[in-house]
Amino acid sequence: MQDSADIDIDQMDYRLLRELTRDGRASDVALSERVHLSSTAVGRRRKLLEDRGMVQGYSADLSLSRLGFGTTVIVAIELSSQAEHVLNEFEQAVSQCPSMSFCSFVSGDTDFIMMVHVKSFEHYDSVYRKELSTLPHVAKIRSSFVMRKVLDRKVPAAVLAVQP
The missing domain is CATH 1.10.10.10 (Winged helix-like DNA-binding domain superfamily/Winged helix DNA-binding domain)
Known part of the structure; x- marks a missing residue:
């Protein structure tokens, strides 16, 4: 390409x-x-x-809330190491997590940012215990619950505002 x-x-x-x-x-x-x-x-x-x-x-473009998954959780993961094999093993394991809709390797204080969609706080507890806490090489997990969606663009308006 x-x-x-x-x-x-x-x-x-x-x-x-x-x-x-x-x-x-x-x-x-x-x-x-x-x-x-x-x-x-x-x-x-x-x-x-x-x-x-x-x-x-x-x-x-599915309505996750109408499908019963109205709670979005942003998860920040710190790994115990940034060695290539550690990153590869973690990324491979994340790809097997059914609750994940987004995961990116990022710069800064954390290593990975993820998005998880769940039915409730109790459902997230289950996802945390069965999926997140079983991921390899995890040193720290921080979770933030989305209180209200303010903007959800698939493509930033600025990208398509460009005029050649």
Whole structure:
């Protein structure tokens, strides 16, 4: 795949990307009306954006709260070491945790930040005991419960506000 710095996209591509982030299921005809371009040109541009890796896929945005998982917990993990084998073993184990929806290796005072979705505080206690506390090389676990979601963008507005 090409480095994104090597890919030229124009204002029309940005307009199309903005519309796709609003509605990834939109047909080429519907998109063409929104961006004022023929549906054939929209289809060609969409395919090119997909082929270049600018659009990585389409998915359903599920309501976790309506599915019973209304509590979000941000978990910070410190490991006992940052040796490569320790990082690899931890990352492999995290990928097997069914309650995890997000995990990233980060800089700063902690090593990994995770997001866990649970039904309740009691459910989180179970996840903590059965998943988090069994992860290899963990020195410290800090949990923060999300009180209220203020913003949840899939793509920061600034990314699509860029005009070439």
